[in-house]
Amino acid sequence: MSAPRTVLVLGGTTEGRAAAAALxxxxxxxxxxxxxxxxxxxxxxxxxxxxxxxxxxxxLAGYLRAERVGAVLDATHPFAAGITANAVTACRAAGVGLxxxxxxxxxxxxxxxxxxxxxxxxxxxxLPALLPGTAGRVLLxxxxxxxxxxxxxxxxxxxxxVDPPAPPxxxxxxxLLGRGPFDLDAERALFAGVRPDVLVTKDSGGEATAPKLVAxxxxxxxxxxxxxxxxxxxxxxADVVPDLPAALARVFASPAxx
Ligand code: NAP
Numbered sequence: 001m002s003a004p005r006t007v008l009v010l011g012g013t014t015e016g017r018a019a020a021a022a023l024x025x026x027x028x029x030x031x032x033x034x035x036x037x038x039x040x041x042x043x044x045x046x047x048x049x050x051x052x053x054x055x056x057x058x059x060l061a062g063y064l065r066a067e068r069v070g071a072v073l074d075a076t077h078p079f080a081a082g083i084t085a086n087a088v089t090a091c092r093a094a095g096v097g098l099x100x101x102x103x104x105x106x107x108x109x110x111x112x113x114x115x116x117x118x119x120x121x122x123x124x125x126x127l128p129a130l131l132p133g134t135a136g137r138v139l140l141x142x143x144x145x146x147x148x149x150x151x152x153x154x155x156x157x158x159x160x161x162v163d164p165p166a167p168p169x170x171x172x173x174x175x176l177l178g179r180g181p182f183d184l185d186a187e188r189a190l191f192a193g194v195r196p197d198v199l200v201t202k203d204s205g206g207e208a209t210a211p212k213l214v215a216x217x218x219x220x221x222x223x224x225x226x227x228x229x230x231x232x233x234x235x236x237x238a239d240v241v242p243d244l245p246a247a248l249a250r251v252f253a254s255p256a257x258x
Contacts, residue, residue, distance in 0.1 A: 004030040005070040010083060011045055012036055014208060015101050016075035020045035032067070036083070039162050060090035069094075073247070075101040079143075079202055081229040088232045099247045100237045103205040105228060106213060113222040120146035123200050123224045127153050130198045130222055139196035141212060142226060158194045181208035187215040200224045
């Protein structure tokens, strides 16, 4: 009997868990999910798991060779640009097939008041113009990274994050610990309690955190939307939900490791 083919799923997302579940139990396949170890108690996917960084693209290439990985599914978050760039470099170096699963971004609809911007830093710079002076209230849902950019903005902040964020933080802030999915009723209650003048979000896409956009629309709250970093050129990209079976088929068809 031939050795099982190893598929490495770079995860930390709903899609990573879905991909691992779809692969687990397939005959002839060993699936290993990799998590960064960035959150205290991550939701764990089915199957084998490894946790922690690889040590850059070179470390990841070494792991692919050592574990005789046959294919990589990058199901990391759309804003996790570092690991995706490393996966592209490492897979090329090790001769391993790579498919990047990327959920589509969100689109502005009728009634929305969105301000798209290129980075968390420029989102922070936009805020003073959108707030009614220093009494302004900001609901910040961009995660723990980049919060230092908001430290100099004189407003009240409600910061939603999975784990407590580290300073520097805005002088006036309340931390709301929580992990999606968040349903519409919960988001309506959040908006009713916080009464934000502005919502700040990354364009994460997906269903789990989209209801906040509906709540903002219903209350006429402007939304600052941070655009995604671009994918590296030439990657094989699949939209997660509709394309997962086809993406998996492409991964299985990719050449065996050298
Ligand atoms: P990042 O900036 O792209 O990656 C930073 C470093 O963390 C990478 O160079 C790598 O370290 C390590 N790393 C990241 N993902 C990894 C994985 N799945 N397995 C092993 N190592 C990983 O990533 P990030 O934005 O900090 O996000 C970290 C993780 O959280 C990602 O896996 C992502 O899917 C998840 N996540 C991120 C966000 C977000 O908004 N950024 C939101 C939800 C979930 P080495 O160079 O040492 O290999």
